[in-house]
Amino acid sequence: MGDNSVLKIDNLKIELIHKNQKLIAVKDVSFDLDPGKTIGIIGESGSGKSITCSAILGLLEDKKWIINGDIYFEETPIPYRSNKDMNKFRGKHIALITQNPMSAFDPLRTIRYHFIETLTTHKNMSKKDIEKKAIYILNKMKIQNPKNVLDSYSFELSGGMLQRIMIAIAIALEPEVLIADEPTTALDLTVQYEIIKILSKMQKDLGTSIILVSHDLGVISELADEVLVMYGGSIVEKAPINEIMTSPKHPYTKGLISSRPNFSKERLAILEGTPPNLFERRGGCEFYNRCNIKNEKCKSNMISSIKVSQNHEVRCINFEEGAYSCGTA
Numbered sequence: 646m647g648d649n650s651v652l653k654i655d656n657l658k659i660e661l662i663h664k665n666q667k668l669i670a671v672k673d674v675s676f677d678l679d680p681g682k683t684i685g686i687i688g689e690s691g692s693g694k695s696i697t698c699s700a701i702l703g704l705l706e707d708k709k710w711i712i713n714g715d716i717y718f719e720e721t722p723i724p725y726r727s728n729k730d731m732n733k734f735r736g737k738h739i740a741l742i743t744q745n746p747m748s749a750f751d752p753l754r755t756i757r758y759h760f761i762e763t764l765t766t767h768k769n770m771s772k773k774d775i776e777k778k779a780i781y782i783l784n785k786m787k788i789q790n791p792k793n794v795l796d797s798y799s800f801e802l803s804g805g806m807l808q809r810i811m812i813a814i815a816i817a818l819e820p821e822v823l824i825a826d827e828p829t830t831a832l833d834l835t836v837q838y839e840i841i842k843i844l845s846k847m848q849k850d851l852g853t854s855i856i857l858v859s860h861d862l863g864v865i866s867e868l869a870d871e872v873l874v875m876y877g878g879s880i881v882e883k884a885p886i887n888e889i890m891t892s893p894k895h896p897y898t899k900g901l902i903s904s905r906p907n908f909s910k911e912r913l914a915i916l917e918g919t920p921p922n923l924f925e926r927r928g929g930c931e932f933y934n935r936c937n938i939k940n941e942k943c944k945s946n947m948i949s950s951i952k953v954s955q956n957h958e959v960r961c962i963n964f965e966e967g968a969y970s971c972g973t974a
Contacts, residue, residue, distance in 0.1 A: 650717070651821050651854045652678040652701070652739075657714035659693075659700055659878075661923060667711065668923040670696050671878045673950075674714070676871075678822065681848065683855040685869030685886065687862060687901070689920050692875040694858045698824045701856075702741060703731035719821070737767040740815040744827030746807035750799035756810055757795040763814050782813040785850075786843060805836035812843060819851055826858045841867050862905055866890060871956075874898045877921055877931025880950070884957040894959040896936050930962065938963065 659671040671693040678684050686694045699705050700712055703725040716723040718738060724730035735741075743749050750759060760779040764770050770778075776795065783791035786809045799807060808828065815823060825844065829837040845868060848855060859865050865872060865886070872889045874882040874897065882895040893899045900916040918935035921927075930936070930943040943962050951964040 649679045650677040651680045651719055652856075653715075653717040653720075654697075654701070655715040655717070657697065657700060657716070658712070659696055659705070660711040662709055662711065663923075669878055669926060670710075670923060671700070674875075674880055676873055676880070676883065678854050678856065680821070680854055681852045682870045683848065683857055683868050685857045685859065685865035685872045686875060687859055687865050687872060688875035689860060691920050691922060693878040694875055695826055697875075698741075698826055698856060698858060700725060701824065702735055702739060703728060732766075736763060736815075736820065737818050738820050739822045739824065740818070740820040742808075742811050742815050742823065742825045742828050744830045746804055746811050746831070747799060749811055750807065752798055752800050754798070755795065756797055756799070756802075759810075759814055760795070760817065764817055767818055778817060779813070782817055783810070785847075786810070786813050787839075788813075805832055805839065808832060808836070808840055809843060812840070812847065816847055816851065816853070820853065822854045822856065823847075824856045824858070827860070828857075829859070829861070829864055837864065844868060862890075862901060874901070877926055879931065879960060880958075881932065881960045882958065883950075884954075888954070888957050892957075894953055894957070894964070895932075895961050896938060897932050900935075930960075 655675050657671060657674040658669070660667045661670050674697055676684060686697070688694050701716055705712065707726070712725065716725055718734060723734060757776070757779070761772060761775050764775050764778070779795055780791045783794060788794055788806065788809055794810070829840050832840065841864065844855065847853060855868065857865060857868055869886045872884060872886050873880050874889070874895065876897050882889070882893065882898045889898065890902065893902055903914040904916045916935070921931055928947065929945055930948050933939050933943050936943070940962070948960050948962055950958045950960045952958050953964060
């Protein structure tokens with residue numbers, strides 16, 4: 646484990662038990678997150694992004710999931726298999742922002758209650774001190790009339806306001822790691838930009854490390870230092886954001902980038918096909934059915950991750966065979 650890593654994931658494998666059958670949801674996922682840095686995880690729905698984050702937080706039900714691999718927080722193994730032991734980490738050291746702020750709040754409780762619940766779980770604070778801290782953080786979030794907001798219920802507030810409040814609650818304990826799972830998905834473009842600015846400023850002020858999950862390369866490119874591209878439960882490419890955007894290697898990564906809206910293009914490129922669900926995964930390269938440079942070896946081989954430069958890795962049979970170009974998607 647690197648001396649600087651605040652979080653390390655090593656060879657994570659997650660299986661879902663369904664009718665006495667084991668379905669692989671995530672396999673061979675490894676990465677390091679350094680202090681004050683942001684790792685972006687991108688991929689289509691079902692790629693394994695959110696499941697990976699749920700495993701880090703110990704949120705997967707024991708009876709439905711089999712999890713193997715190691716997760717370390719500052720060189721200490723995280724007890725992700727024990728919900729009781731994970732309560733020491735969740736919120737205090739590793740916090741979560743979800744993609745649907747409306748469902749994250751109890752509509753029968755005030756915003757004040759949510760701050761109190763979060764802070765008293767890990768700290769011995771009076772309600773008066775909690776209110777002071779909450780008002781201070783809400784002011785930092787550019788939220789007007791924070792005292793009135795504390796007395797409000799979630800259904801009285803907008804989605805953008807709730808997302809800012811969720812971030813405020815998440816950073817109230819100043820966690821070392823913040824997992825932001827699709828934090829801008831349900832928001833309009835203007836509010837998306839505001840949330841990105843808030844996360845960026847929060848990171849600079851607190852030195853927080855961020856795992857940013859998104860299907861939007863635009864959001865990822867605004868915040869991430871490094872990007873993990875996931876497909877079919879595996880990381881198919883890993884590199885610094887500038888290398889991913891300017892020199893993608895995997896056909897899937899190229900497809901994602903070329904299908905982004907671009908006003909300089911006459912026609913928008915389309916990434917044909919859909920990702921395989923858990924029942925359709927068969928080993929080898931899961932991108933096989935959608936790839937235009939596939940060959941028979943892609944179906945039968947376990948594709949290894951290959952280093953193409955010091956910080957750039959790709960999982961593609963073309964690189965394994967020494968052909969240092971994955972063509973175009």
